[in-house]
Amino acid sequence: MAGSWLGPFPSPFLTLNLPQFPFSTRSHSMSTLRSQNPNPSCSSIPNPTPAAQPSLLVFSGGTAFNGVVEDLKTFTTRVAHVLPVSDDGGSTAEIVRVLGGPAVGDIRSRCLRLADKSTSEAVAVRQLLGHRLPLDARQAKSEWYDIVEGEHNLWTGVSKPYRETIRTFLVYFQNQILRRSDESFCFSNGSIGNFFFAGARVFFRSLDAAIFLFSRVSDIPSESLVLPVISTNDRLTLGCELSDGTIIRGQNEISHPTKGYMALVNKGNSSAPALSSRIKRVFYMSSEGQNLLHEVFPAPNPAVMDQLRNVDCIVYAMGSLFTSVCPSLVLIGIGEIISSRSCPKVLLLNGTHDRETSGFSASCFVTAITDALNRTYGAPHNCLKNLPSHYINTLLVPKDGEIPVNVQCLADQGIFEVIVVDSVHDPKVGVVFDPKSLIQALDDLIGRHMPTNVKVV
Template structure:
C-alpha cells in the first residue's frame, strides 16, 4: 500500500522581466522541496508590440507569459543542446524598429530564409512555421485601407502565441504548445491570471481622484484619461471608429492606441499615490472578472505563496484582485505568504517625495485581496488583517530601498528577513543575491517535508 503524500506546491505571483531574474532561485527552492511550482502572470499589459496584436486581433496581453515560458527553457550544463539555445533566441527575437525593415525580416522568417532557423530541427521548424504562416495569413486577411499591421519591434514569440491561440481558439492550448516546444518541465506551470480569449484592461484610481486608464498609461508617463469624455474626446473616439480593427466602436480612445515605442527611462512621478486598481470593459465601466480556475486550484494545493519583485500595481495586484483569489489566499492551509520587497521604488510606488514603505506594499496586497472577495470587502482593511495575506517579508537594506519597520510589522504578525544585496555595474539600485535569497526562502519554507521521505521509505521497506 502506497501511503505517500502528494507535496503541496509553491505559487509565485509575478510579472515578466523583473521576476525573470529570480527564476533560478524559485527553481532551486522547488527542487529542494520536490514540489510543483506555478507562476501566475497577469494578462492586462497593453504596451509595446503587444499593443499592436491587441489592436488588430484582440485577446489578452501575452508578452509576460511568453517571456516566462522562454525563460524556463532548461539549461543542461552537461550537454551541448544547441537547439534549446536556438529556440530561446528565436522566441525572444524582436524585429527591427524600422517598420519596413521589420516587415522584410518577418517575411524572411516566415519563408524559412532567416539565420534564426539555423540550429532548429526540421520537425520543430515546420511546426513553428505553420503557426507563423497562420498569423501572417490572418494579418493579410485583416488588412484594410484604414488599418495596416505594424511589425515594428514585434516579438516572434508573441506572434507565435497569437497564431496558436487563433488556431486552437484557446489561450491555454497555445501556452501548452509553446511550453512543449520550449521543453518546460511538467512540474512547473505558467498560468495566465485570467483564462480568456478577450482583452482585459485595468484602471488606476489615484488619491487625488484622478483615474488613469490602461496599464501602459499607469506604468509609463502619459496624460491621465478621465472616464467621462469631453467633446474633444468624442472627436477622438469618432476618429478611432473610422479605423477598422478589433476594437469595439465607441470604446475608450486610450485603449485603442499603439504603444509600440515607449521608454522606461526618466519616468515621471504620478501626481499622487495609487489608491486602487480595477478591471474595466472597453467603455471604461468597472467589471469583476474571475480568476483562471487553474490559479485557484494551484492556491488550494499550495504550501507557500510568493509575491515576487516587479511592478506592484501592474504585475502583482491585477492577479490578486481577481474574483476567488483573495478567499483562496486567506485560507490557513497556505502557511507561508511571502513578499519579496522591491529593492527600489518606481513610478507606481512613488511619488519620490513620499515613497511607499514595506508596510504600504503589504497594505496594497491586503486591500487587493480583500476587494477580490466582493463589494462588501472593498473598504479600508484593518492592519490586523494583513497577516491573512502576507506572513513574511524578505527585503534588502541600503540606499534607495523601501523603509522597513520590523517592530511594527512584527506586531502585525509579519516576520522580516533581511538578505544580502549586490550592485551590478553602475546601477543605482541593489539586486538580490541569488544564493542569499534562496537560503532565505528555504529557511522560511523549509527544504522538504520529511513525512514524504518517511512514507516513501516505509513503502520501499514494505
C-alpha cells in the same frame, strides 16, 4: 488534429496538418493528453516530480522575477507562475490592437525563461522565440518576412519537426494580420515569441491551449506551470484609481507611459512624470462595462485557484506592485483562499522605488496587497475584512534596498518575520535580490514549515 479537442478551427485552415512534436521522453503526446482531458492546458500535464520538492505559487509580472527563475529551478521545478494578461506595451500592444484578445507578453517572457537549454537545438529554439525585430519599421518588416519564410539564419540548428511546427503558427499569425487589411500592423521591435504565441491563441481560440503548445515547443518542465490569472480569449484593460479620484486607463499609462506603441518600454522609467497622488486601487475595464468606468469583474482561472489550495508556499514577487502583482489579487475568490491557508505567505520587497510606489515604506506594500486581496475599495458586497497577517506572514528584504523597513509598523500589522537577504546592484534598476541568496532564504523558510518526514532538497 481535428476539431474534436478544441472545437472547430477557422475555415481557411480546416485542413491544416500540424507536424508531430519531437517531445522528450518525459512528455506526453497531445493525443494522449486529449484522451485524458478534453480541455488541456498546462495545468493538465501529469506531475512526475518527486514529493521531496516543495511547491510554490508566485504572483508576478513578466520582468522583475525573471532574474531568479533559472536559480529557482535548481531548488524546485514545482512552481505555478501566475501572470496577468493586461500588459499593453511594446509588440503586445500592437498584437492586441490588431487581433484583440488578452496580452501574451508576460506569459511568453516567463515561458522562455523556463525553456530548456540543455541541447544546442533547445538553445536555437529559445533564441528564435526570444528574438526581437529591429526598431526601424522597414527593417523589421523585411526581417520578419525572412523569418516567416524560413530563410533567416535564426532557423540554423532548428530541426525540421520544430521548424514546421513553429512556422505553421507564424504563417497563421501572418495570415490573420493580412486578413485585417484595414489595420496596418507595425512589426517594429516585435517579439517572434509573441507572434508565435498570438498565432497559436487565435488558431486554437484558447489561451490555455496556446500556453500548452508554447510549453511543449520550448520544452518547459512538465511540473512547472505558467498560468494566466484569467483564462480568457478576450481583451482586458487595467485601470487604476488614484487617491485624488483620478482614473488612469492602461497598464503602461499607470507604470511606465511611452510615446506610442513603437517606443521602447523602460520598466524603470524615472523620466515619467510623477502620479498626482498615490494609487488607491486597480481594477479591470472594458468597452462594455455596466457603469461609468466600464469596470468589469472577470473570474479567476480555476487552475490558479486549485494551485492556491495545495501549494506549500505563496509568494508575492518583487516588481511593479500595482500593475504586475495586484491585478492577480483583486479577483473574487483569490483573497478567500489565501486567507484560509496556513503555509508561508512571502512578500519579496522591491529594492528601489518606482513610479507606482514613490515614497512607500515596507508597511505600505503590505497595506496595498491587503487592500487588493480584501477588495477594500471595490463593490461593498465583494469586500473582505481580513488582517494583513492573513495574507502575509514573512517579508524578505534585499540588503541595502531603498524601501524603508519599520519593524514595529510591520509588527503592528501582525508580520513578525522579516529576513534580510543579500543583494546585488543591477545597473538598470538598482538594488535587487542576489538570486542564489534569495533561493536559499526560501529554502530555509519553507523547510521550517514542511512536515518533518519530507526533505527539502
